[in-house]
Amino acid sequence: MAGFRLFDLNEAQREAVTTTDGPLLILAGAGTGKTRVITARAAYLIAQGVDPSAILAVTFTNKAANEMRERLATMIEKEQAKKVTMSTFHALCVRLLRSGIDRLGYKNNFAIYDDSDQTGLIRKIITRTAAKDEKLDHNIAKNLISKAKNNNWDAPTDDKTLIGTVFARYQAELKKLNAVDFDDLLVLAVRLLDGHPDVRARWQERFRYLMVDEFQDTNKLQLQLVTLLSSEERNVAVVGDDDQSIYGWRGATVENLKRLPADYPRLKVIPLEQNYRSTGSILRAANAVIANNPKLYEKKLWSELGAGDPVRVIECDNEVHEADRTVAHIESIRGSSNAELRDFAVLYRANHQARVFEQALRKAGIAYKVSGGQSFFDRAEIRDLCAWLRLIVNGDDDPAFLRAATSPKRGIGHQTLASLGTFAGRWKASLFEALFAETLDTALPRRSIETLHEFGRTINELEQKARETTGEAAARAFLLAWLKDIGYEQHLHDDADSPPQAAARWTNVLDFVDWIARRCGGSGAAATGDEVAAKSVLEVAQSISVILSMAERGDEQNVVTLSTLHAAKGLEWPHVVLAGVNEGLLPFRGAEGEEEQAMAVRIEEERRLMYVGITRARATLVVSTLARRKRGRETVAGVPSRFVAEMKLAEEGVRVDPRAQLRALRDAAARRAEGARADAPTQ
Ligand code: ATP
Ligand code: MG
Numbered sequence: 001m002a003g004f005r006l007f008d009l010n011e012a013q014r015e016a017v018t019t020t021d022g023p024l025l026i027l028a029g030a031g032t033g034k035t036r037v038i039t040a041r042a043a044y045l046i047a048q049g050v051d052p053s054a055i056l057a058v059t060f061t062n063k064a065a066n067e068m069r070e071r072l073a074t075m076i077e078k079e080q081a082k083k084v085t086m087s088t089f090h091a092l093c094v095r096l097l098r099s100g101i102d103r104l105g106y107k108n109n110f111a112i113y114d115d116s117d118q119t120g121l122i123r124k125i126i127t128r129t130a131a132k133d134e135k136l137d138h139n140i141a142k143n144l145i146s147k148a149k150n151n152n153w154d155a156p157t158d159d160k161t162l163i164g165t166v167f168a169r170y171q172a173e174l175k176k177l178n179a180v181d182f183d184d185l186l187v188l189a190v191r192l193l194d195g196h197p198d199v200r201a202r203w204q205e206r207f208r209y210l211m212v213d214e215f216q217d218t219n220k221l222q223l224q225l226v227t228l229l230s231s232e233e234r235n236v237a238v239v240g241d242d243d244q245s246i247y248g249w250r251g252a253t254v255e256n257l258k259r260l261p262a263d264y265p266r267l268k269v270i271p272l273e274q275n276y277r278s279t280g281s282i283l284r285a286a287n288a289v290i291a292n293n294p295k296l297y298e299k300k301l302w303s304e305l306g307a308g309d310p311v312r313v314i315e316c317d318n319e320v321h322e323a324d325r326t327v328a329h330i331e332s333i334r335g336s337s338n339a340e341l342r343d344f345a346v347l348y349r350a351n352h353q354a355r356v357f358e359q360a361l362r363k364a365g366i367a368y369k370v371s372g373g374q375s376f377f378d379r380a381e382i383r384d385l386c387a388w389l390r391l392i393v394n395g396d397d398d399p400a401f402l403r404a405a406t407s408p409k410r411g412i413g414h415q416t417l418a419s420l421g422t423f424a425g426r427w428k429a430s431l432f433e434a435l436f437a438e439t440l441d442t443a444l445p446r447r448s449i450e451t452l453h454e455f456g457r458t459i460n461e462l463e464q465k466a467r468e469t470t471g472e473a474a475a476r477a478f479l480l481a482w483l484k485d486i487g488y489e490q491h492l493h494d495d496a497d498s499p500p501q502a503a504a505r506w507t508n509v510l511d512f513v514d515w516i517a518r519r520c521g522g523s524g525a526a527a528t529g530d531e532v533a534a535k536s537v538l539e540v541a542q543s544i545s546v547i548l549s550m551a552e553r554g555d556e557q558n559v560v561t562l563s564t565l566h567a568a569k570g571l572e573w574p575h576v577v578l579a580g581v582n583e584g585l586l587p588f589r590g591a592e593g594e595e596e597q598a599m600a601v602r603i604e605e606e607r608r609l610m611y612v613g614i615t616r617a618r619a620t621l622v623v624s625t626l627a628r629r630k631r632g633r634e635t636v637a638g639v640p641s642r643f644v645a646e647m648k649l650a651e652e653g654v655r656v657d658p659r660a661q662l663r664a665l666r667d668a669a670a671r672r673a674e675g676a677r678a679d680a681p682t683q
Pocket of ligand 2: 034035036213570
């Protein structure tokens, strides 16, 4: 057996790995090797002669499943490793249903409706069902239906409310189409196993050994599925950490952990206490924060890795400054060590926070990937606008030409572009050059040529104006006029699934316009506050053309990770920056008029997110706060998150940010001066 050694494990881990029979709970804090134990356990079982295809490990994401599979392949023979089933709950359900959903009245070749299929169908049904004076937002309907399904509620048969009727019709329609949605996968798999003992017995026979990672984030249905799959012997090993339960909003419940001892009377519980991931400073901060939550289980967490670098808290002026400093931080660590790009992660609470980091990283030419959300520059609307700008900067940019000429549609069809391409190829010219060739009429009909010429003239005019327009306000006006001219907002509305979607895209466009316009501005535009001369739109477009055309790189590449805290679960990086650690962001702001009890529950979940964030770091951790931050389109004063104080860094001589220190000194001096004036005797 290649590379599988039990002595890579500590005593508690070894016990967890070698306890193969009966129900087992590994309850332990972050970085204690829970995931490693699952992989090692699979390897150990196989070494004991268990058939690899009898082992099932369920994880939270496909990425986690793949990682586990890869790790396993280094521990045992590849052929053996391949036979182990490592999958997400959803993928597992698809598999169960493919060979048995006919028992529930569907055909086994059922279709799986994704989010947008689902939205389309629900919208159609609402339009058909609602009376004239009735309104129901399809997103709200979708969420309610999803919630109902996750609570295992059937579509009502006698409900006269609009939502009840929509739910019932939606279900009927799906069935007619032989389709299921994501929530159905779990509901139907549970129903199949629950209602059909022969099917259940078959799968129990198949999977003799079950393991579940991140058990704290399972919901009721998932627990039911696990229970139904486990055979008489109950060879179920689940691992989890109640302090990392962060999907409460999606129906996950720590109750599952609490209920286990009752559900499985023979349950053996093994705690793991040694953290192998983080330095002492990072771990102390994590422990201090989570100590503010009520304890479900008492857990100890220690590390042998030494104190390491102190955790740094920095205060940035605003988001742009934060992103610039993060880039400087990454470059400085890379300059003084052999750290690679893949060793860095910037973690934040909300998807939209990624944007400014993307812009800064692109400016610095640093490759990155965005996980847990779509990259700003990857959005269709931003790609469209980038194509126009690239074409203005460089007429020979053929890919930009093709995109700009058709976004929005302006009567230039694929056939026309294909003929133009062939013609240009023959003359070794770019598409833009070919446009004005005298002999173009040999390749294209007159009408097409006219449309192309018009497009060419538009680009030339834009280039001219972009050259002449300088300064922030003028640039903004120019860009907005251009968008109006090409009818871009209308195009978004024609193209989108729904008005809110079009509106969201238009907001992105306006943000992008703002970004370009700000860069055209003079002094004060730069985060440094240095004097800068105003620039023309063309100059700015030129200076960011590298940014605009930077190719996206694949997942496996050596790149910096930008990720939401949720998507960072289970992962680790040597260097982590937690960004925007402010009240209102982390903890995220609550709903208007939120009740006290609900708020307390929410803050506890936010605190667990902070704990997850801190414990992703191995060697260095920077916690960044904002002095001013954007909220919607306005700027508000930033208040550092309560979680910053909860890290109790002051008690161990935290390294204070020199800028913050300077500011404090300046403020104190100003206060003294104020005081002196106030104290001065009046005459
Ligand atoms: P999380 O709660 O964040 O999911 P986890 O408990 O699953 O964390 P792992 O990801 O399995 O922890 O392990 C954390 C790190 O510690 C990994 O880099 C892993 O390889 C390492 N590690 C775990 N156990 C040992 C060990 N016995 N010896 C050396 N390194 C270990
Ligand atoms: Mg893990």
